[in-house]
Amino acid sequence: MNKKKILIVDDDAVVTKSLSIKLGALGLDVVTATDGATAVNAVRRHRPDLILLDITFPSDMDGVPWDGFLIMQWLKRVEEAANVPIIVISGGCPEVYANQAREAGAAAFFRKPISHDVLFGLIRRMLNLEPMTV
Numbered sequence: 672m673n674k675k676k677i678l679i680v681d682d683d684a685v686v687t688k689s690l691s692i693k694l695g696a697l698g699l700d701v702v703t704a705t706d707g708a709t710a711v712n713a714v715r716r717h718r719p720d721l722i723l724l725d726i727t728f729p730s731d732m733d734g735v736p737w738d739g740f741l742i743m744q745w746l747k748r749v750e751e752a753a754n755v756p757i758i759v760i761s762g763g764c765p766e767v768y769a770n771q772a773r774e775a776g777a778a779a780f781f782r783k784p785i786s787h788d789v790l791f792g793l794i795r796r797m798l799n800l801e802p803m804t805v
Contacts, residue, residue, distance in 0.1 A: 674698060674700045675699050675700070675721070675798045675800065676699070676700040676701075676702060676717055676719045676721075677694055677699050677702070677719055677720065678701075678704060678710065678713050678717065678721070678722045679691060679694075679703045679723045680703075680704045680705075680706075680713075680722065680723065680724045680739075680742060681703075681705070681725040681760070682705045682706065682725065682728050683725070686725070686760075687703050690723065690785075691703060693791075694791075694794075697791065699794075702717045702719060706728055707728065707737035707742040708737075710742055710745075711742075711746065714749050714752040715751050718751050719755060720755065720798055721756055721758065721794060721797060721798060722756070722757045723760055724739050724742060724743065724757050724759050725759075725760055726738055726739035726740070726761040726768055726772070727739070727763060739759055739772070740771065743757060743775045743776055744775070756778040756797055757776065757777045757778060758777065758778055758781060758790070758793065758794075759772040759779070759781070760781045760782075760783060760785060760790075762782070762783035765780065765782045768780065778797065
C-alpha cells in the first residue's frame with residue numbers, strides 16, 4: 672500500500688516540525704515548504720494527496736508578497752495539485768479568513784492553535800484512512 676503524502680506549507684518552523692512529527696507517526700509521508708515557490712516545486716516533485724496551508728508569509732527574496740491565497744491560486748494552476756484538497760490553517764481572524772479561504776477553494780479552515788484531534792480526524796476522512804491515534 673502506498674503511503675498517503677501531505678504537504679505542509681508554513682513559515683513557522685515550530686508548527687511545521689510538530690505537525691511533521693505527529694503526521695509521520697501516523698504513517699503518513701510528510702513534505703514541507705516554507706514559501707510559495709517551494710510549495711509549487713514540492714507539489715510538482717512529490718504529488719501530495721493533501722495540503723495543509725498557512726495564510727501569512729513574509730515576502731520572498733525577490734519581494735513577492737506571498738500569502739496563502741496567492742499560493743492557492745498558483746497551486747490550482749499546477750496540474751499535479753489541481754484536485755488536491757487544501758486545508759487552510761491560520762492564526763489570523765477566522766471571521767476574516769474562513770470564508771475567504773473556502774471561496775478560494777480550500778476544503779476547510781482551522782485556526783491556530785490547532786486542535787490536533789479534530790484536524791487529524793478530518794485528514795483521516797479526506798484521505799479515506801483507518802482511524803488514527805496520536
